[in-house]
Amino acid sequence: MSAGCPLCTGDGGLVVVRTSRFRVVRVVDGDEARRFPAFYRLIWAAHVAEFSDLPDTDRHASMDAVTEIERTLRALLAPTKVNLASLGNVVPHLHWHVIARFDWDSHFPAPVWAAPQRDEVAGGAAARLAQPLTAVDAAIAAALAR
Amino acid sequence: MSAGCPLCTGDGGLVVVRTSRFRVVRVVDGDEARRFPAFYRLIWAAHVAEFSDLPDTDRHASMDAVTEIERTLRALLAPTKVNLASLGNVVPHLHWHVIARFDWDSHFPAPVWAAPQRDEVAGGAAARLAQPLTAVDAAIAAALAR
Numbered sequence: 001m002s003a004g005c006p007l008c009t010g011d012g013g014l015v016v017v018r019t020s021r022f023r024v025v026r027v028v029d030g031d032e033a034r035r036f037p038a039f040y041r042l043i044w045a046a047h048v049a050e051f052s053d054l055p056d057t058d059r060h061a062s063m064d065a066v067t068e069i070e071r072t073l074r075a076l077l078a079p080t081k082v083n084l085a086s087l088g089n090v091v092p093h094l095h096w097h098v099i100a101r102f103d104w105d106s107h108f109p110a111p112v113w114a115a116p117q118r119d120e121v122a123g124g125a126a127a128r129l130a131q132p133l134t135a136v137d138a139a140i141a142a143a144l145a146r
Numbered sequence: 147m148s149a150g151c152p153l154c155t156g157d158g159g160l161v162v163v164r165t166s167r168f169r170v171v172r173v174v175d176g177d178e179a180r181r182f183p184a185f186y187r188l189i190w191a192a193h194v195a196e197f198s199d200l201p202d203t204d205r206h207a208s209m210d211a212v213t214e215i216e217r218t219l220r221a222l223l224a225p226t227k228v229n230l231a232s233l234g235n236v237v238p239h240l241h242w243h244v245i246a247r248f249d250w251d252s253h254f255p256a257p258v259w260a261a262p263q264r265d266e267v268a269g270g271a272a273a274r275l276a277q278p279l280t281a282v283d284a285a286i287a288a289a290l291a292r
Contacts, residue, residue, distance in 0.1 A: 050228055052216045063209050070198045081238060082196055085231035089247060089255035092227060101235060109235035113257040 002047040007093040012043050017141040021045055021061060024069060024144065026137060036112055037126035037133055038077055038100035040069050040140065049092040066096050068143040073100040076131045076139055080108065104128065148193040153239040158189050163287040167191055168208060170215060170290065172283060182258055183272035183279055184223055184246035186215050186286065195238040212242050214289040219246040222277045222285055226254065250274065 001008045013025025027039040042065055048054060054062065070082045079100035086096050101108055106120035121128055129136075147154045159171025173185040188211055194200060200208065216228045225246035232242050247254055252266035267274055275282075 050216065050220065051230060052213045052220065052228075056210075059209060059213060060206050063205060064202075067198045067205060070196065074196065074198065081233070081235050082198075083231070083233045083235070084197060085229070085233070085257075087227070087229045087231070087257055089227050089229070089257070111231075111233055111235070111257065111259040113260040115261070 002093070005047055005091065005093050007043055007091055007095060008047050012095070013041055014137075016040070016137045017144050019144070021058065022065065024065070024140060026133065032112065034124050035106045035120050036099055036101070037124065037129060038073055038079070038136060039112075040073075040098045042066055042069065042096040042098065044094040048094050049088065051086055051094060053094070062094075062096070065144055066098055069098045069140055072136065072139045072143050073098070076136050077129055083112065102128070148239070151193055151237065151239050153189055153237055153241060154193050158241070159187055160283075162186070162283045163290050165290070167204065168211065170211070170286060172279065178258065180270045181252045181266050182245055182247070183270065183275060184219055184225070184282060185258075186219075186244045188212055188215065188242040188244065190240040194240050195234060197232055197240060199240070208240075208242070211290055212244055215244045215286055218282065218285045218289050219244070222282050223275055229258065248274070 011025055014028045016024045016026055022042055022044050025041050027033045032039055066084060073079055073082055077100050080103045081101045083099040083101055099112060105125060106116045106118060107114060110117055126133055157171055160174045162170045162172055168188055168190050171187050173179045178185055212230060219225055219228055223246050226249045227247045229245040229247055245258060251271060252262045252264060253260060256263055272279055
């Protein structure tokens with residue numbers, strides 16, 4: 001735990017599943033959630049900054065979980081692409097962004113952090129997804145419980 | 147191999163090391179190389195789009211190699227943060243960006259794909275690194291040969 005770290009003191013999103021080593025949250029606030037509704041984060045429980053700070057078994061476990069999230073997004077939403085990233089420049093507490101991208105989203109094919117390429121979907125992009133986000137959340141939780 | 151894919155038909159950077167399953171290149175062209183000189187990519191040899199397309203052993207091997215690159219960057223350059231990302235929206239051939247970030251670089255703490263935060267280092271950022279890039283290249287090649 002690090003007292004000043006927002007991922008130590010808060011959840012960092014809507015908690016979808018929590019294990020002893022990590023939690024998975026869905027981003028539910030702000031521009032990101034509206035533009036990229038199937039935006040999940042795997043947040044490591046311990047306060048470590050870099051991926052290479054983890055022992056091998058934890059590294060593999062974290063990426064196995066990221067892979068399960070990716071597989072679930074592909075199976076339920078058929079995204080154009082899945083984006084994975086561990087940046088942490090602002091909050092140096094290990095977390096993986098797992099984002100379903102669509103050729104119609106406001107930024108595609110640019111990264112979500114770049115400038116928009118077109119107007120965003122009126123009323124929020126979630127309505128264009130093939131499944132409700134609650135179903136995606138439940139499927140991710142089920143996949144990670146296996 | 148995919149005929150229209152630039153990562154099937156070209157190297158995608160300066161090749162630092164090549165194995166039967168992947169190559170590691172350093173980005174040497176354009177704005178990215180000048181602004182973020184310690185910018186490496188691990189490019190999977192086979193044309194697969196998504197991380198979850200790989201069998202588990204290959205997934206683990208790819209991230210073990212990404213981790214070795216990250217460790218080498220940390221050991222030689224002491225970056226403020228290392229950024230890892232697999233996006234592939236423009237070129238859907240699996241590749242990992244491994245980027246040493248510094249609190250003085252033109253975009254920090256924003257992602258490299260976002261808007262600049264300050265002027266870039268005059269004459270190129272490579273001169274501010276603790277080691278020449280050729281030494282970093284050699285250390286990455288050595289780490290991945292072990």
